[in-house]
Amino acid sequence: METLYKELKQYFDVDEFSVQKASLAFLRVPKSQLVSLLTHMKDIRGYTHLVMVTCVDYLEQDSFLLTYLLHNYSTHCDLGIQVSISRQNPVMDGIHHLWEQGRVYQRELFEMFGIDFPGSPDVHEPMILEGWQGPPPMRRDFDTKAYSEATYSHRPRDHKEPEEYMKQQLYPED
């Protein structure tokens, strides 16, 4: 994987390379070079399988970290390509022209994190959250407990201490 990183370094501004194990590594790429790097990996390096696209919300650094995980079937290696985008303007280039299934991930990312992918098919259609009107729920500044308490009615709890309760049940005369 280190040789791959050195070769990629000649063409792209990749950095923060980290090897997790012999067959898994991650690297960081600027937002503008992501699609060209993915095209390079798919067409030339043999990373033909898009395993997943996922997102982490770094609220403190005011950024989303997108991870595109690719798999190479001939070497059985995984490469995670990470790109950090601004939290204030979460717009990203789509990869549905490279992998058709990418549009499902992009729909999910729009629904859960509010990251827009202009041009991606059906990206603004509801997928899981039908009729959702609140903010994107997987963002860390969304308070799911407060939303739940405001939206749904909770069953009042009939709380019994298990130890006391079982004592009364089993040995009522004590």
Next chain:
Amino acid sequence: MSDIEIKDNPDIKSELQTPPEPGYSEWRKDENTLYNDGLPEEEKDWFCDARPQKARKSVQVIENFLNWARSQSLWILAFGTGCGAIELRPLVTSRYDISRLGMQPRPTPRQANLIMIGGYVSIKTLKRIVRSYEQMQGPKFVVAVCSCAINGGMYWDSYNTVKRIDEYIPVDVYVTGCMPRPEAVLAGFNKLKELIKAGKAEGQNLYIERFDWYKENQKKVIKDWNMPDYNW
């Protein structure tokens, strides 16, 4: 040729030019019709808008016999929303074999009279549950399995899971556990049979009696209500 004839025929022409009827929702409002506000105006004609009526009871002796017969043929619509749906497989197969109780799983709501909610209920699922429940033939019963259906369980602070299923459809029997063993589900079914025989499993009538309350609760959480108010 035929087009020309229609255009030249004054009768047909006048029929085509009659003004459209007044809006459906304007002339069909009384206490026994539903508004079906969620449907677009052109689709309102496609669906029945009658309000469901409570089942009439006959003489007590006959009703007892009917209740006994009902309790002996419970056909299950297994709505496997969560992990509790796994427990239906051992129930149906030879070890627990619910066929001996006169129960069997059915594929569609139209053939079933017992809906089994098997776990947590998200908003998207609740819409389908309401639709399936209303499409079932009466008398119909509801068994909710797993703690998630009772009070939300481990999804107690989830943004998309309803906490109490009994605010949206009437539940006859709850089975606690996460997940309950097949024996527990079987005990729940036996309890339901006792309730039916005693004439206490009146969930369907309760649903019709408090229809507006249930609809209000359902529409409060299902924001994109695009189906008729009662799915006949």
